[in-house]
Amino acid sequence: MEGIALRVRNLHKSFGGVHAIRDLSFDVAPGQVVGLIGPNGSGKSTTVNSLAGLFLATSGEIILDGVPIQTLPEHSRVALGLARTFQTASVFPEFTVRQQVRLASIVTLKSNPLASIFKLSVGHGDDAETEARIDEILRLTDLYQIADKLVSTISSGEQRFLMIATALAANPKVVLLDEPAAGLISHERKTLSEMIKKIRRRGVAVLVIEHHMALIMDVCDRIVVLNFGSKIAEGTPDEIRNNPAVIDAYLGEAI
Numbered sequence: 729m730e731g732i733a734l735r736v737r738n739l740h741k742s743f744g745g746v747h748a749i750r751d752l753s754f755d756v757a758p759g760q761v762v763g764l765i766g767p768n769g770s771g772k773s774t775t776v777n778s779l780a781g782l783f784l785a786t787s788g789e790i791i792l793d794g795v796p797i798q799t800l801p802e803h804s805r806v807a808l809g810l811a812r813t814f815q816t817a818s819v820f821p822e823f824t825v826r827q828q829v830r831l832a833s834i835v836t837l838k839s840n841p842l843a844s845i846f847k848l849s850v851g852h853g854d855d856a857e858t859e860a861r862i863d864e865i866l867r868l869t870d871l872y873q874i875a876d877k878l879v880s881t882i883s884s885g886e887q888r889f890l891m892i893a894t895a896l897a898a899n900p901k902v903v904l905l906d907e908p909a910a911g912l913i914s915h916e917r918k919t920l921s922e923m924i925k926k927i928r929r930r931g932v933a934v935l936v937i938e939h940h941m942a943l944i945m946d947v948c949d950r951i952v953v954l955n956f957g958s959k960i961a962e963g964t965p966d967e968i969r970n971n972p973a974v975i976d977a978y979l980g981e982a983i
């Protein structure tokens with residue numbers, strides 16, 4: 729178990745008669761970036777949603793830093809160190825960038841996020857240590873220069889980076905990035921690559937779902953490939969790029 733931030737064992741998720749994930753196992757170590765790729769409908773979102781606790785897996789184990797979490801609700805998984813981003817940017821438009829990151833960092837200090845949201849105002853938690861950590865996250869996510877702008881006025885690319893900053897504010901051991909490059913233009917994708925590498929250098933384990941293959945090949949240490957809910961390959965970017973089954977199922981159309 730030592731050295732594994734996230735261990736997924738024999739995960740299975742059915743929706744009625746649809747087996748969205750079948751017998752999926754993989755590990756992510758601290759400071760490692762693992763990519764999860766596959767064609768549309770192959771089970772990537774279902775995997776992330778099962779890991780994050782949006783719904784419960786049908787069977788299998790999810791072990792976060794040694795702790796089984798597969799039966800826990802979403803907020804308990806966040807409190808234990810699992811944070812995620814969503815495919816669509818979800819932001820508080822009336823907040824500044826800094827306020828949104830601050831709120832996320834305060835809320836995750838509490839075990840019940842809903843109770844925390846209603847009890848805390850945005851101005852709380854402004855001790856020097858919290859502010860220093862927020863500054864660090866804003867720098868890491870390339871948002872420091874626009875920290876005082878209203879979220880409603882920043883670009884869609886900046887909003888996506890804010891989603892990553894919000895996830896990092898939870899101080900996670902594992903972060904799940906759900907299509908972080910969607911809608912980004914070329915120079916923003918380059919910034920995103922650098923951001924993911926910086927997150928890895930901080931010792932966080934990263935699982936990234938992405939259709940943008942250049943980004944995946946650039947940032948990942950290992951890649952897990954799904955097809956029809958099953959893992960068909962796992963390996964380094966070079967191994968995956970040259971795997972005939974992966975080329976046949978996915979990469980033939982993706983690159």
Ligand SMILES: Nc1ncnc2c1ncn2[C@@H]1O[C@H](COP(=O)(O)OP(=O)(O)OP(=O)(O)O)[C@@H](O)[C@H]1O
Pocket residue numbers: 743746747748766767768769770771772773774775
């Ligand atoms: N809530 C649901 N109810 C019924 N079936 C579902 C549900 N969510 C997903 N599925 C099915 O599970 C399978 C996997 O879907 P999933 O969205 O996880 O794939 P994906 O790899 O994320 O696809 P995409 O790349 O298009 O986002 C598909 O057959 C999908 O139709």
